[in-house]
Amino acid sequence: MNATAAIGVTGLGVMGRNLARNFARNGYTVAVHNRTVGRTRALMEVYGDEGAFVPAETAEEFVAALERPRRLMIMVQAGAATDSVIEEFAALLEPGDMIIDGGNAHFADTRRREAALRELGIHFVGTGVSGGEEGALEGPSIMVGGSAESYAVLGSMFERISAKVDGEPCAAHIGSDGAGHFVKMVHNGIEYADMQLIAEAYDLLRQVGGYTPHEIADVFRRWNQGRLGSYLVEITAEVLAHTDADTGAPFVDVVQDAAGQKGTGRWTVQTALDLASPVTAIAQATFARAASGQRDLRAAYAGLPGGTRPQLSRTEAERFTSQVEHALYASKVIAYDQGWKMIQDAAAEYGWKIDLGTVARIWRGGCIIRASFLDRIRAAYAADHELVSLLGEMEFAMEITDAQVPWRETVASAARRGIPVPAFSAALAHYDTLRADRLPAALLQGQRDYFGAHTYRRTDREGTFHTHWGAADRAETSA
Ligand SMILES: NC(=O)C1=CN([C@@H]2O[C@H](COP(=O)(O)OP(=O)(O)OC[C@H]3O[C@@H](n4cnc5c(N)ncnc54)[C@H](OP(=O)(O)O)[C@@H]3O)[C@@H](O)[C@H]2O)C=CC1
Ligand SMILES: O=C(CO)[C@H](O)[C@H](O)COP(=O)(O)O
Secondary structure (H helix, E strand, O other), X not given: OOOOEOEEEEOOOHHHHHHHHHHHHOOOOEEEEOOOHHHHHHHHHHHHHHOOEEEOOOHHHHHHOEOOOOEEEEOOOOOHHHHHHHHHHHOOOXXXXXXXXXXXXXXXXXXXXXXXXXXXXOEEEEEEEEOHHHHHHHOOEEEEOOOHHHHHHHHHHHHHHOOEEOOEEOEEEOOOOOHHHHHHHHHHHHHHHHHHHHHHHHHHHHHOOOOOHHHHHHHHHHHXXXXXXXXXXXXXXXXXXXXXXXXXXXXXXXXXXXXXXXXXXXXXXXHHHHHOOOOHHHHHHHHHHHHHOOHHHHHHHOOOOOOOOOOOOHHHHHHHHHHHHHHHHHHHHHHHHHHHHHHHHHHHHHOOOOOHHHHHHHOOOOOOOOEOOHHHHHHHHHHOOOOOOHHXXXXXXXXXXXXXXXXXXXXXXXXXXXXXXXXXXXXXXXHHHHHOOOOOHHHHHHHHHHHHOOOEOOOOOOOOEEEOOOOOOOOEEEO
16 A cells, blocks of 8 residues: 555544544545444545545554654544554554544543653654534644644644634644643533533523523523623524424423533543642532432432522513623633633643643634633733733733622522522632632631641741640640
């Protein structure tokens, strides 16, 4: 077989098939391979005339079809499947070749794989791809890890197939080894928070505002024209406006209220705990999915008293809708801020040089959280690379200031009425925690010292101290 393919894609499921087509539509010769040969044949049969494909039925044929240095992209499930595919192909590759893992791998696995393949002279390029089935075909957002050397070869290809915003590609080299997959993981964590916040806004508009799903779809359509403009708000309106063909009921009413997850939100929260990075809105969104699926627990709590739910007049409901818009926007800014801070914390921990403005730039298009306000995040980090928080930027700070009363009123209304808003509440608590002059953490330190002699620091002098709580005089000593 002649080595004519600029890239090969193995794993021709939902994502791999469309990424292969995207490369081919952009003029690249693409070798295609799948464990189950039927998928390769089906791709050739249905889409074979879209571009230059080289179908390969064995691993050897696949590798032989690739130009040197070989560029081989894996699009299979994270974990054991990815390891077994790497093992199969690494044995057939040579130093200088590149394996790109475009699946949703855990960044720690990517770091491990990168180090092992580096020993063999093979570049392992952990790459986050976002945009789902449609994005993979039409232009995803691509977060590339691995060496700068491999990006010099692969970058133009990724940039070409990626989404474009203002003529700029939504693909970039994020940093070495697992940085691309780390940033993709945080993208998904933010995705969880954004979706939960939107769902809470819907719930409030329905239960407090008294609106129907169709009316709420119109509210989201209106919001989508403003500062909340985003793919997730847009599709929310579509889902809410959809009527179930079987029953004639709103679609949202016939779907079971137990949310699933494939695990990237959970990974974000687990990793955030290791980094001591307080991503509380993301965590609450992840736990909200878990709680929704706890049927037994929900049955045990069912029927217990909640709050009171007075009917709102139409005028009051309209005013409430405006409050919820403020609360949603402010909470969203906090959730995104938490995600960016987590990336900063990880960059410090793992020695990655991540340009935070670039992360915002490549999330403006192609990915699930694409949103108009990402351009403002890009601009904020471009203006100040050292920005610790989005709230350090004047415009975001002013918007949060303006949102104070409606944001608090929304969370208070929900609490009074017994409507759960875990992500709204977490975002507001995060804001109040970080802006507080003094936190009750001082009391915690006292408790820790009391029961475990864990020591504390004083506000008025340097050093570490312990109080002898058991002694009559409760003397304090330097520890
Ligand atoms: N779906 C989405 O919206 C997104 C998915 N991703 C990630 O992309 C990756 C692929 O997802 P998706 O395309 O949806 O998955 P699919 O389930 O559609 O396809 C999975 C592919 O993996 C192959 N595969 C599974 N196990 C093995 C194995 N042990 N050895 C060889 N091949 C194997 C399957 O081959 P076979 O046909 O033989 O079973 C199939 O081609 C995942 O990591 C996913 O998390 C990333 C972004 C978005
Ligand atoms: O990666 C993605 C988008 O970028 C997928 O949408 C994500 O896998 C969906 O996650 P979950 O099934 O956990 O909701």
